[in-house]
Amino acid sequence: MAQYSRVSGTVGLITLLNPPVNALSAAVRQGIVDTMDKALSDRKVKSVVICGHNGKFCGGADIREFSSPLTGPPLIPLIQGVESAAKPVVAAIEGVALGGGLELALGCHYRIAHSKARLGLPEVHLGLLPGAGGSQRLPRLIGVPAALDLITTGRHVTGAEALQLGLVDKVTDRNTVDEAVKFALSVADQPPNSRRVSTFPCPRHPDLDALFEGAMQRVRQRARGALAPVACVQAVRAAATLPYAQGMERERELMATLFTSGQARAQQYHFFAQRAVGRWSMPSGARWDTTKPGAVHKAMVIGLGTMGRGISVALVQAGVSVVAMETNEKQLMEAKQAISSMLERGAKRRGVAPALDKIGYSSNMEPAADVDLVIEAVFEDMALKKKVFQQLSALCKPGTFLCSNTSGLDIDQLASETRHPELVVGMHFFAPAHVMKLLEVVYGSRSSPQAVATAMELGKQMGKVSVAVGNCRGFVGNRMLKPYLEQAFFLLEEGTTPEFVDQVLEEFGFAMGVFRMSDLSGLDVGWRVRKADGLLNASEGHSARIRQGCRYSPLGDLLCEQGRFGQKTGRGWYQYDKPGGRVAKPDPWLHGFLEKFRTQHGLVARRIDHQEVLERCLYALMNEGFRILEDGIAAGPEDIDVIYVLGYSWPPHRGGPMFYAGMVGLQKVLERLEHYHQEHPDIPSLKPCNLLRNLVVNGSPPVHKWREFLKKPQSQL
Numbered sequence: 001m002a003q004y005s006r007v008s009g010t011v012g013l014i015t016l017l018n019p020p021v022n023a024l025s026a027a028v029r030q031g032i033v034d035t036m037d038k039a040l041s042d043r044k045v046k047s048v049v050i051c052g053h054n055g056k057f058c059g060g061a062d063i064r065e066f067s068s069p070l071t072g073p074p075l076i077p078l079i080q081g082v083e084s085a086a087k088p089v090v091a092a093i094e095g096v097a098l099g100g101g102l103e104l105a106l107g108c109h110y111r112i113a114h115s116k117a118r119l120g121l122p123e124v125h126l127g128l129l130p131g132a133g134g135s136q137r138l139p140r141l142i143g144v145p146a147a148l149d150l151i152t153t154g155r156h157v158t159g160a161e162a163l164q165l166g167l168v169d170k171v172t173d174r175n176t177v178d179e180a181v182k183f184a185l186s187v188a189d190q191p192p193n194s195r196r197v198s199t200f201p202c203p204r205h206p207d208l209d210a211l212f213e214g215a216m217q218r219v220r221q222r223a224r225g226a227l228a229p230v231a232c233v234q235a236v237r238a239a240a241t242l243p244y245a246q247g248m249e250r251e252r253e254l255m256a257t258l259f260t261s262g263q264a265r266a267q268q269y270h271f272f273a274q275r276a277v278g279r280w281s282m283p284s285g286a287r288w289d290t291t292k293p294g295a296v297h298k299a300m301v302i303g304l305g306t307m308g309r310g311i312s313v314a315l316v317q318a319g320v321s322v323v324a325m326e327t328n329e330k331q332l333m334e335a336k337q338a339i340s341s342m343l344e345r346g347a348k349r350r351g352v353a354p355a356l357d358k359i360g361y362s363s364n365m366e367p368a369a370d371v372d373l374v375i376e377a378v379f380e381d382m383a384l385k386k387k388v389f390q391q392l393s394a395l396c397k398p399g400t401f402l403c404s405n406t407s408g409l410d411i412d413q414l415a416s417e418t419r420h421p422e423l424v425v426g427m428h429f430f431a432p433a434h435v436m437k438l439l440e441v442v443y444g445s446r447s448s449p450q451a452v453a454t455a456m457e458l459g460k461q462m463g464k465v466s467v468a469v470g471n472c473r474g475f476v477g478n479r480m481l482k483p484y485l486e487q488a489f490f491l492l493e494e495g496t497t498p499e500f501v502d503q504v505l506e507e508f509g510f511a512m513g514v515f516r517m518s519d520l521s522g523l524d525v526g527w528r529v530r531k532a533d534g535l536l537n538a539s540e541g542h543s544a545r546i547r548q549g550c551r552y553s554p555l556g557d558l559l560c561e562q563g564r565f566g567q568k569t570g571r572g573w574y575q576y577d578k579p580g581g582r583v584a585k586p587d588p589w590l591h592g593f594l595e596k597f598r599t600q601h602g603l604v605a606r607r608i609d610h611q612e613v614l615e616r617c618l619y620a621l622m623n624e625g626f627r628i629l630e631d632g633i634a635a636g637p638e639d640i641d642v643i644y645v646l647g648y649s650w651p652p653h654r655g656g657p658m659f660y661a662g663m664v665g666l667q668k669v670l671e672r673l674e675h676y677h678q679e680h681p682d683i684p685s686l687k688p689c690n691l692l693r694n695l696v697v698n699g700s701p702p703v704h705k706w707r708e709f710l711k712k713p714q715s716q717l
């Protein structure tokens with residue numbers, strides 16, 4: 001709703017009231033209509049200020065209302081009504097003015113913002129465009145290039161940057177509402193006719209065609225099949241080339257297409273899923289809202305390879321003092337330099353001073369005695385990690401949390417090396433750790449709720465979306481990756497090429513296909529794990545393509561035996577100009593190698609189509625996701641989906657693997673898995689899991705109802 005009062009004698013003050021972000025729900029929209037009527041009909045009122053309750057102007061349209069039919073006054077005529085008011089209307093922007101919130105402010109005649117307020121049109125991240133006149137008013141106000149940038153990236157700008165762009169009229173560091181009221185008093189006698197943004201001509205640009213062609217090319221490259229960024233460019237083009245009324249009509253048409261595309265639903269699901277994962281719980285019943293995290297003022301990072309460096313930077317940037325430790329002197333020197341320059345670059349980007357004084361270095365473990373939390377980021381080797389945990393347990397003061405950045409090793413085994421296993425959790429970062437938004441927080445069977453709460457909170461402090469997951473091989477993300485990779489290898493054996501598989505997956509929306517991704521992360525990583533698992537050699541009398549009774553593809557191992565580790569060696573599934581080269585080119589050697597392999601193993605190459613690549617890779621991955629839910633390793637489908645979108649480049653406009661399963665139809669996923677499992681009975685990951693069957697038997701409920709079908713979670717190890 002909206003509150004109304006008259007202040008300073010002649011200013012009508014409208015306060016949007018819908019905590020926590022004053023989203024424009026039906027009640028708020030009705031409130032604005034009613035209070036505007038009041039202000040305009042009150043003869044004592046000469047000007048109007050619109051502000052938001054509790055220091056937040058407005059977080060935009062109420063996204064929760066998008067899934068049901070519209071009730072209450074629609075936003076476009078409401079904003080039109082504000083703009084056409086005969087009395088000057090001033091927006092007092094504090095906290096946030098996003099989406100419909102900024103569009104409302106664009107309908108006002110003046111905008112006064114706090115210098116730290118955040119303004120933006122982030123609809124593109126929800127699969128939409130600024131469809132309440134924002135795509136038409138913003139270019140008229142700040143010009144086409146700046147509007148294209150804000151609308152297609154959805155980025156927020158501060159009040160200070162907004163002033164430079166011409167988006168606001170004045171910026172203040174004082175109380176914004178008081179300043180806006182003063183401003184409203186000063187313009188009370190000025191008719192607002194010349195202040196209506198919809199009547200402004202769009203500023204001219206010397207070469208509109210080239211500008212839009214360039215913008216379209218850029219968004220198509222980044223969009224990975226998402227429709228919204230493309231529609232955003234089309235809408236701004238309409239603003240630049242058509243009269244306002246026709247531009248609004250084009251905005252409406254484009255918005256209608258997006259609304260019904262399915263992508264918007266997926267992206268809105270992702271928005272809420274990112275928030276839902278913060279409300280974690282553990283099998284013991286411990287929860288986010290009943291567990292207090294421990295304080296972390298000082299942390300230690302052990303091992304300064306790529307991950308340790310990124311983690312150190314992320315901690316320092318979050319305001320935590322860090323001791324970064326590395327036993328190898330040469331590596332330590334290199335790490336010091338790399339970390340300093342990462343901190344300097346980050347600070348420059350954020351316009352602050354680099355916090356170089358927040359980090360110290362050590363070549364031994366002793367400083368561990370004086371820290372609140374340790375993150376171990378040594379080489380992925382259980383024996384080595386165990387040794388580190390034994391040492392830490394002996395050195396650390398009581399209550400120090402011990403975390404491992406393992407990407408899949410058993411947290412319980414590490415915990416059992418310590419005197420206080422309840423203080424041990426996994427903190428699985430994703431490379432580069434100071435950039436990637438995802439953190440998997442892994443609780444073992446003895447991890448205390450406080451240890452989990454502390455890791456979750458620290459993740460949040462570092463600007464990450466933290467997801468609490470149970471302890472099993474590979475946790476959630478890497479466990480699901482295994483059947484996905486396996487299918488890709490099997491498809492090569494059966495007749496296709498890495499280029500085709502990658503092309504199909506990239507067309508689906510992954511930033512990189514599975515083979516390009518393997519080349520980037522290094523083929524030797526998986527090779528080492530398989531070696532440790534005793535998978536490299538076939539047992540006597542068994543085919544080279546069978547291990548532990550199941551189908552196995554030795555292709556990756558054979559490449560590693562040739563020294564083909566991917567980008568770093570200049571050869572992998574592709575060839576590169578040089579070791580460390582980035583441009584993947586098809587490699588005739590690899591094609592010959594695959595042919596020879598097939599002949600050797602009596603395999604006849606067959607034609608594999610687009611559909612089979614997608615279904616075999618993705619449905620196997622989704623099936624593992626259902627197993628993870630069944631096992632209680634993830635508390636709900638949102639956890640898995642957030643992990644995949646933020647950590648594994650699953651396209652956000654497809655929601656995440658579990659959401660996507662629902663979009664395809666659970667019945668169809670089940671049938672196709674049954675079909676492929678019948679064809680390949682020696683591949684257990686293709687056997688549909690019980691939860692999937694159960695959901696289908698129960699009428700394929702929507703994803704938000706799946707939790708009702710999950711058993712109480714328990715540790716797998």
Ligand SMILES: CC/C=C\CC(=O)SCCNC(=O)CCNC(=O)[C@H](O)C(C)(C)COP(=O)(O)OP(=O)(O)OC[C@H]1O[C@@H](n2cnc3c(N)ncnc32)[C@H](O)[C@@H]1OP(=O)(O)O
Binds near residue numbers: 059126
């Ligand atoms: C015709 C169509 C016209 C216009 C289209 C639109 O306006 S679409 C909406 C555009 N707005 C946005 O995309 C903003 C989305 N919100 C945010 O980016 C952040 O929430 C925000 C405002 C920056 C605040 O961030 P903060 O970290 O402080 O809080 P958090 O994200 O956890 O949000 C708190 C709770 O508020 C809920 N929420 C936020 N925005 C909206 C919204 N627009 N509609 C509905 N609900 C919203 C959010 O889900 C959180 O809820 P909770 O139950 O606590 O998880």
